[in-house]
Amino acid sequence: MKLQVNDIRNWMNLSNQLIQENKSYLTELDQAIGDSDHGINMARGFQEVITKIQDQSYSTPSDMLKDVAMTLMSKVGGAAGPLYGTAFLKLSMAWKNKSEIQVNDIKDGLQAGLDGIKQRGKATSGEKTMIDVWDPVVQLFSENDITDPSLIEETAKQAMNNTKDLKATKGRASYFKEKSIDNIDPGSASSYYIFSALSTSLQGA
Amino acid sequence: MKLQVNDIRNWMNLSNQLIQENKSYLTELDQAIGDSDHGINMARGFQEVITKIQDQSYSTPSDMLKDVAMTLMSKVGGAAGPLYGTAFLKLSMAWKNKSEIQVNDIKDGLQAGLDGIKQRGKATSGEKTMIDVWDPVVQLFSENDITDPSLIEETAKQAMNNTKDLKATKGRASYFKEKSIDNIDPGSASSYYIFSALSTSLQGA
Amino acid sequence: MKKIINNPNDVVSDMVSGMIQAFPEKLEQIDGTMVIKRKELSSNKVGLVSGGGSGHEPAHAGYVGKGMLDAAVAGEVFTSPTPDQILAAIKAVDTGHGVLLIVKNYTGDVMNFDMASELAESEGIKVEQVIVNDDVAVEDSDFTTGRRGIAGTVFVHKIAGAMAETGATLNEVKEVAEKTITHVRSMGMALTPCTVPAAGKPSFQLEDNEMEIGIGIHGEAGIERKPITSAKNIANELTQKVLDDLQLQSGDEVAVMINGLGATPEMELFILQQHVNQLLKDNNLSVFRTYVGEFMTSLEMTGCSVTLLKVDNQLKSLLEAKSEATAFRV
Amino acid sequence: MKKIINNPNDVVSDMVSGMIQAFPEKLEQIDGTMVIKRKELSSNKVGLVSGGGSGHEPAHAGYVGKGMLDAAVAGEVFTSPTPDQILAAIKAVDTGHGVLLIVKNYTGDVMNFDMASELAESEGIKVEQVIVNDDVAVEDSDFTTGRRGIAGTVFVHKIAGAMAETGATLNEVKEVAEKTITHVRSMGMALTPCTVPAAGKPSFQLEDNEMEIGIGIHGEAGIERKPITSAKNIANELTQKVLDDLQLQSGDEVAVMINGLGATPEMELFILQQHVNQLLKDNNLSVFRTYVGEFMTSLEMTGCSVTLLKVDNQLKSLLEAKSEATAFRV
Ligand SMILES: Nc1ncnc2c1ncn2[C@@H]1O[C@H](COP(=O)(O)OP(=O)(O)O)[C@@H](O)[C@H]1O
Ligand SMILES: Nc1ncnc2c1ncn2[C@@H]1O[C@H](COP(=O)(O)OP(=O)(O)O)[C@@H](O)[C@H]1O
Ligand SMILES: [Mg+2]
Ligand SMILES: [Mg+2]
Ligand SMILES: [Mg+2]
Ligand SMILES: [Mg+2]
Structure with missing residues (x-):
């Protein structure tokens, strides 16, 4: 189980597919405790990612992810743009010069991405943000020897659903205070799609 | 059958009653082929007329009707204000110095009022305006010896209903062209209430 | 109906109070009327009055000020103001050089402004009127009430207002207002x-x-x-x-x-x-x-x-x- | 949904085109961006940039002009603009006296403007930021995202803009902007x-x-x-x-x-x-x-x-x- 440039492209294609398919759903989640744009922003950003990377040849996953990061940063906007942009930039930096990414590299990369999100968003776990999906996934890698990639999908899904119970204290949802409870955090849902796509692309790799 | 100051007061009180009761209806008529204000304007104006004349003593019907005219002119606004103001002013002028108004005077007065409306509104019969109620009522007086005042009410009512079939060519309703057909003209409806009130106040007089 | 109002019958007077309080250094209300006028008139200038039903804000009070109107008369919502109110405005802005009324072409407005003109003239004030009819949605014909006056009216206010401020005569101001209406x-x-x-x-x-x-x-x-x-x-x-x-x-x-x-x-x-x-x-x-x-x-x-x-x-x-x-x- | 638009995805670029065409003598668009800037900058002046999601018009492009902002960055509807766009605005308005960013306090805005600042500084431009947080509907606390920036932002634009026009330094402009925010x-x-x-x-x-x-x-x-x-x-x-x-x-x-x-x-x-x-x-x-x-x-x-x-x-x-x-x- 290792990731090469084409697997990363696959990961991005699958992420984009899930996000396009669930664009309205993500926007509806953001309608409940935000400003109705998360699906629109993510769909626009990932579409641009695909346009950017699809016909380009890259020598390393890191190179490709740098383009992914820069595209998300400049096309998503809002809160999600800088956060995902930062996360993928950290991932790219963590994997610098490697042509093959091992499970251990994934662990390190996701950890770096998570740290980037936390730092950029000045947030921590339990505040009902995408961190609440990234954190458990990173923990999964730290605590286990991942042999079955579907564990990633399961963990992310569970984590996403768990955000329902949380009260938002960061981001736009925080204005909803108690009323934010019982709603899935939109950024956690989009993160789930990204991890679900990672899980699928790891199956074949 | 003759009208004294108190009968005129009675006429105005009855007119006001009918207009207040039918305020929403008049506005609805104006909603269909106008700008939704006729009932509001007439109700405001006639309320002010009553406030003005109720405790005042007048030596002639003419004096009272001058106050009525001036109040309508300054409180109704829109198209109906100047038209009713002019009509009652002409009535007042026609009855100048008379302390008792005979049937013949009514005929002359209404004719003067009608002429005033036509002149002020630069309109004639058949254009779907209040003229289409005033005209038949004036004709009724010209062609008959009015012994039964209820004829006035009947004629006015019939005339009001007949405005349904007309296409408006004057006033705001004219913008509705063909679409103005099948609707009663709001000003004809308010004129009907005024003639209906006249009819009732003549019964006792 | 969802509106930020008090009693629906008071919307015009409440609004006019709010306008005067918002711009106390520029505007004043003529007592007992819904007329908003410039606090200080330019001297030696033709007076400019417009107005009409309320509900078209910023028309017409928003166009009162040096270089545009001298006074605006606010009728009830969608209801032309009455002759006595228009007359009060005319009298308040006349500095002896006459007053131009800018009227939108609606039956009610035309009649009420006409009557106010007659009253003002009977008091010795020179009054002229122009009727704005810019709305091409309505056919212009001698047999109808003609085209309505809508947003183009604001250009007439602006141009006539600027012309009046130059010290032009009543006829000159009327002429440029009519030229604007034509175009x-x-x-x-x-x-x-x-x-x-x-x-x-x-x-x-x-x-x-x-x-x-x-x-x-x-x-x-x-x-x-x-x-x-x-x-x-x-x-x-x-x-x-x-x-x-x-x-x-x-x-x-x-x-x-x-x-x-x-x-x-x-x-x-x-x-x-x-x-x-x-x-x-x-x-x-x-x-x-x-x-x-x-x-x-x-x-x-x-x-x-x-x-x-x-x-x-x-x-x-x-x-x-x-x-x-x-x-x-x- | 009833709107006067074309493709819903194009509303911002269509709007920005319309703005530039409406005021071609005053405004210009920075190529390839949704940045609207003053056509001619005042010389020797601190640059002022603001912006945010679109949908708040006239904010922010309506406040671009001599005496207020030098540039406004229009994000997608309700979506903070991205760092590259903000950077383009900063670079376009810097005349060597530094640039002040006026940011409304939302997580997305703060992050994107922060990143743009970092990028600009790495290119040698002096950049300062102020964060407007006037909305008392939200409690101000260190444990939350704090109060939101709403209409009070316009006063910050006006006051900082006027200060910058006097030739004040970046710190002086920032100071008066912060004073405004405090009050x-x-x-x-x-x-x-x-x-x-x-x-x-x-x-x-x-x-x-x-x-x-x-x-x-x-x-x-x-x-x-x-x-x-x-x-x-x-x-x-x-x-x-x-x-x-x-x-x-x-x-x-x-x-x-x-x-x-x-x-x-x-x-x-x-x-x-x-x-x-x-x-x-x-x-x-x-x-x-x-x-x-x-x-x-x-x-x-x-x-x-x-x-x-x-x-x-x-x-x-x-x-x-x-x-x-x-x-x-x-
Ligand atoms: N401070 C933060 N730290 C981490 N994630 C955050 C933070 N603020 C918001 N988010 C994430 O961003 C998502 C909202 O993204 P989006 O709707 O695109 O941005 P915006 O709130 O600017 O409209 C939230 O659902 C949440 O997961
Ligand atoms: N030129 C006219 N001549 C006679 N009556 C008219 C004329 N124009 C309008 N009317 C009458 O006035 C009524 C409308 O009054 P109202 O709604 O109060 O005024 P507005 O049309 O200004 O809102 C019409 O129903 C019609 O009967
Ligand atoms: Mg959002
Ligand atoms: Mg009406
Ligand atoms: Mg009306
Ligand atoms: Mg947003």
């Missing part, structure tokens, strides 16, 4: 109706996918109801109708006003403006100035109007002259 | 929601008789939903909340902004203004200037906000300084 045409459309506060119900109904082309600013009927289409199509339809009527020549210069009817986001007005601009270019017309915003509204109606004014050097310099009106600063 | 508070309310064009559905729902007090300009939750009441009660509730937070003393002087959220008729804003004015009088506060209109909107939301700015001689003279911004002429 200005507008056309509007609505997506949703408005509600007269005291009526409490919307003045008409449109289906969820329907728009009305040629709507009047009191919700009077337009030309056609049809399914809503793109901003581009709407811009083209309104502008083309105005162009057809104005009969402009290639190379002519115009001022453009993109007017929101009350509830249309400014974003949409600028989107519309883009296409209006394109169509003018395609017709080889040059644009002198573009005004985008809410100038002549219809309460909370959603919709817009497009106004074109053919300009020459005189109209251009009068459009550009200084104005201190609260809703039209130049 | 400005706002609170809003909504009667009806708005619809993000690409979302196609209203962002929240209110019952026919319901209003939401403390609403955010992106439709974020307020403090309370309750039955709609009179303009007087609404004015008092909003104003009192602002007064409580600002802790004014009897005799203090304030500037007042009555802001419409997009679909509220100007008539209603003036009705509200009357009661705000009365409450200020009752509290023995004096009003320096009142601004009534649409300054910071939320697409076609119906509702309003009340902003108070405590002024001293410095802020008063900066508020009164000349501004040529298309949406804020002084």
Whole structure:
């Protein structure tokens, strides 16, 4: 189980597919405790990612992810743009010069991405943000020897659903205070799609 | 059958009653082929007329009707204000110095009022305006010896209903062209209430 | 009906109080009336009075100020003001040089302003009137009430106001106002109706996918109801109708006003403006100035109007002259 | 959804084109961006950049002009613009005296402007930021994202803009912007929601008789939903909340902004203004200037906000300084 440039492209294609398919759903989640744009922003950003990377040849996953990061940063906007942009930039930096990414590299990369999100968003776990999906996934890698990639999908899904119970204290949802409870955090849902796509692309790799 | 100051007061009180009761209806008529204000304007104006004349003593019907005219002119606004103001002013002028108004005077007065409306509104019969109620009522007086005042009410009512079939060519309703057909003209409806009130106040007089 | 009001019967007096309190150094109310006038008049100047029913804000009080109107008379919502109020305005702004009344072409307005003119003249004040009739949605014919006055009225206020400020005579001011009226045409459309506060119900109904082309600013009927289409199509339809009527020549210069009817986001007005601009270019017309915003509204109606004014050097310099009106600063 | 638009995904670029075409002598678009900048910058002046999601027009592009902003960055609807766009604006307006960014306090805006600052600094441009947080509907706490930036932002644009025009240094401009932020508070309310064009559905729902007090300009939750009441009660509730937070003393002087959220008729804003004015009088506060209109909107939301700015001689003279911004002429 290792990731090469084409697997990363696959990961991005699958992420984009899930996000396009669930664009309205993500926007509806953001309608409940935000400003109705998360699906629109993510769909626009990932579409641009695909346009950017699809016909380009890259020598390393890191190179490709740098383009992914820069595209998300400049096309998503809002809160999600800088956060995902930062996360993928950290991932790219963590994997610098490697042509093959091992499970251990994934662990390190996701950890770096998570740290980037936390730092950029000045947030921590339990505040009902995408961190609440990234954190458990990173923990999964730290605590286990991942042999079955579907564990990633399961963990992310569970984590996403768990955000329902949380009260938002960061981001736009925080204005909803108690009323934010019982709603899935939109950024956690989009993160789930990204991890679900990672899980699928790891199956074949 | 003759009208004294108190009968005129009675006429105005009855007119006001009918207009207040039918305020929403008049506005609805104006909603269909106008700008939704006729009932509001007439109700405001006639309320002010009553406030003005109720405790005042007048030596002639003419004096009272001058106050009525001036109040309508300054409180109704829109198209109906100047038209009713002019009509009652002409009535007042026609009855100048008379302390008792005979049937013949009514005929002359209404004719003067009608002429005033036509002149002020630069309109004639058949254009779907209040003229289409005033005209038949004036004709009724010209062609008959009015012994039964209820004829006035009947004629006015019939005339009001007949405005349904007309296409408006004057006033705001004219913008509705063909679409103005099948609707009663709001000003004809308010004129009907005024003639209906006249009819009732003549019964006792 | 959802409105930020108190008693629906008091909306006009409440509004006028608010206006005076918002601009106490510039505006004052004539006691016992709904007339808003400039606190300090320019001396030796023809007086300019306009007005009409309320609900078209910033028209007309927003155009009171040095360089535009001297007074505005606010009638009840969608109801022409009465002659006594108009007379009070005329008397308050006359400095001996006569007064020009700028009237929108509606039966009620014309009659009430006419009567006020007669009264003022009987008191020895020179009064002239111009009747604005820019709405090409209505046919102009001697047998009808003629075209309505809508957003183009604001250009008449601006140009006549600037002319008056130069010290021109009553006839000169009237002449340039009439020239403006000859050269200005507008056309509007609505997506949703408005509600007269005291009526409490919307003045008409449109289906969820329907728009009305040629709507009047009191919700009077337009030309056609049809399914809503793109901003581009709407811009083209309104502008083309105005162009057809104005009969402009290639190379002519115009001022453009993109007017929101009350509830249309400014974003949409600028989107519309883009296409209006394109169509003018395609017709080889040059644009002198573009005004985008809410100038002549219809309460909370959603919709817009497009106004074109053919300009020459005189109209251009009068459009550009200084104005201190609260809703039209130049 | 009834809107005068073309493709919902193109609303921002269509709008920006419209703006540039409406004011070609004053504004220009930086190629390949949604940045609107003054066509001619004042020389020897600190640059001023603001921006945010679109849908708040005239904010922010309407405040670009001599005496206010040098550039505004338009994000997608309700979506903070991206660092590359903000960077382009910074670079375009820097004349070597540094650039001040005026940012509304939302997570997305703060992060994107932060990143743009870092990028600009790495290119050797001096950049400072101020974060506007005037919305008293949100509690200010270190454990939360803090108060939101709403209509009070416009006062910051005006005052910082006027200060920059005097030739003040970056630190001086930043200082007066921060002073303004310290002294400005706002609170809003909504009667009806708005619809993000690409979302196609209203962002929240209110019952026919319901209003939401403390609403955010992106439709974020307020403090309370309750039955709609009179303009007087609404004015008092909003104003009192602002007064409580600002802790004014009897005799203090304030500037007042009555802001419409997009679909509220100007008539209603003036009705509200009357009661705000009365409450200020009752509290023995004096009003320096009142601004009534649409300054910071939320697409076609119906509702309003009340902003108070405590002024001293410095802020008063900066508020009164000349501004040529298309949406804020002084
Ligand atoms: N401070 C933060 N730290 C981490 N994630 C955050 C933070 N603020 C917001 N988010 C994430 O961003 C998502 C919202 O993204 P989006 O709707 O695109 O941005 P915006 O709130 O600017 O409209 C939230 O659901 C949440 O997961
Ligand atoms: N030119 C006219 N001549 C006679 N009556 C007219 C004329 N124009 C309008 N009317 C009458 O006035 C009525 C409308 O009054 P109202 O709604 O109060 O005024 P507005 O049309 O100014 O809103 C019409 O129904 C019609 O009867
Ligand atoms: Mg969002
Ligand atoms: Mg009417
Ligand atoms: Mg009317
Ligand atoms: Mg957003």
